[in-house]
Amino acid sequence: MRDAHLTLDGTEILRGLTFAARPGRITALLGPNGAGKTTTIRCCTGLMSPDTGVIEVFGQPVADAIASGRVGVMPQAVGQWSGIRPLELLHHLAGLHQNPLPVAPLAERLGIDRFARTTCRRLSGGQQQVLNLAGALIGRPEMVHLDEPTTGLDPHLRRQVWALIGELRDAGVSVLLTTHAMDEAEHLADDVHIMNHGRVVRSGSVSDLTTDGDLESVFLTSTDAGGA
Numbered sequence: 001m002r003d004a005h006l007t008l009d010g011t012e013i014l015r016g017l018t019f020a021a022r023p024g025r026i027t028a029l030l031g032p033n034g035a036g037k038t039t040t041i042r043c044c045t046g047l048m049s050p051d052t053g054v055i056e057v058f059g060q061p062v063a064d065a066i067a068s069g070r071v072g073v074m075p076q077a078v079g080q081w082s083g084i085r086p087l088e089l090l091h092h093l094a095g096l097h098q099n100p101l102p103v104a105p106l107a108e109r110l111g112i113d114r115f116a117r118t119t120c121r122r123l124s125g126g127q128q129q130v131l132n133l134a135g136a137l138i139g140r141p142e143m144v145h146l147d148e149p150t151t152g153l154d155p156h157l158r159r160q161v162w163a164l165i166g167e168l169r170d171a172g173v174s175v176l177l178t179t180h181a182m183d184e185a186e187h188l189a190d191d192v193h194i195m196n197h198g199r200v201v202r203s204g205s206v207s208d209l210t211t212d213g214d215l216e217s218v219f220l221t222s223t224d225a226g227g228a
C-alpha cells in the first residue's frame with residue numbers, strides 16, 4: 001500500500017498510509033482503537049477503496065488478486081450466519097476453491113469438530129473466531145489477512161492459532177494481522193508497522209523496534225489514545 005488516503009463521513013481515516021507485507025513473513029499492523037487497521041484490511045481485500053493511493057497484491061490490483069482466490073480474509077466479525085453448522089459451512093467454502101484444504105483435519109486442528117453439531121448462530125465468540133479463521137484458510141491462500149485473530153480465545157486455542165499462523169509463514173504464505181496484544185505481536189511478527197491517525201509512525205522487525213524497551217513501551221510512546 002502506497003500513500004493511501006481515505007475520507008469517510010468527512011473524517012480522514014487513512015492519511016498517506018504506506019506499508020508492505022512480504023511473502024513468507026508475518027506482518028503485524030498495530031495501532032490504537034480507531035487508528036484505521038480494519039479500514040486498511042478492508043481496502044487490501046477490496047471491500048473498500050482508498051480515495052487516492054496504490055494498493056497492489058502480488059503486483060496486481062486488489063480486485064484481480066481477490067478474484068484469483070489467492071487471498072484469505074478473517075474479518076473481526078461476520079454477520080450472523082443462519083442455521084448452518086460449522087462443517088457444512090466449511091464444506092461450502094471449500095467448494096468455492098479449486099484446491100481446498102481437506103475440511104476434517106483443519107476442523108480437528110482448530111477444535112471445530114468439538115462443536116460441529118451447534119448451529120453457527122449459537123456458537124460462542126471464540127468458536128466463531130476459529131471458524132472464521134478456518135474459513136480464511138480453507139482455500140490455501142498465498143496471502144491471508146487476519147483481523148485480531150485471537151481476540152476472545154482461551155490460552156489453549158490462542159497457542160494453537162499461533163502455531164498454525166507460524167506454519168503458514170513457514171510455508172511461504174504472506175500473513176498480515178492486526179492485534180492489540182503486544183505479546184502476540186512480539187511472539188509472532190517478523191515485521192511490525194505501528195499506525196497512529198491513519199498513517200504508519202514506526203516500522204521494523206520486533207528486534208529492531210525493541211532495542212530500548214518492550215513493544216508495548218514503543219507502542220505507547222509512538223501513539224496516542226484514540227489514534228483515529
Ligand SMILES: Nc1ncnc2c1ncn2[C@@H]1O[C@H](COP(=O)(O)OP(=O)(O)OP(=O)(O)O)[C@@H](O)[C@H]1O
Binds near residue numbers: 008
Ligand atoms: N464506513 C465507515 N464510515 C465512517 N467512518 C468509519 C467507517 N468505517 C470506519 N470508520 C471510522 O474509521 C476509524 C477507523 O476505524 P477502524 O475500524 O479502521 O479502526 P481500527 O484501528 O481497526 O480500530 P479497533 O482497534 O478499535 O478495531 C474509526 O474512527 C471509525 O469510526
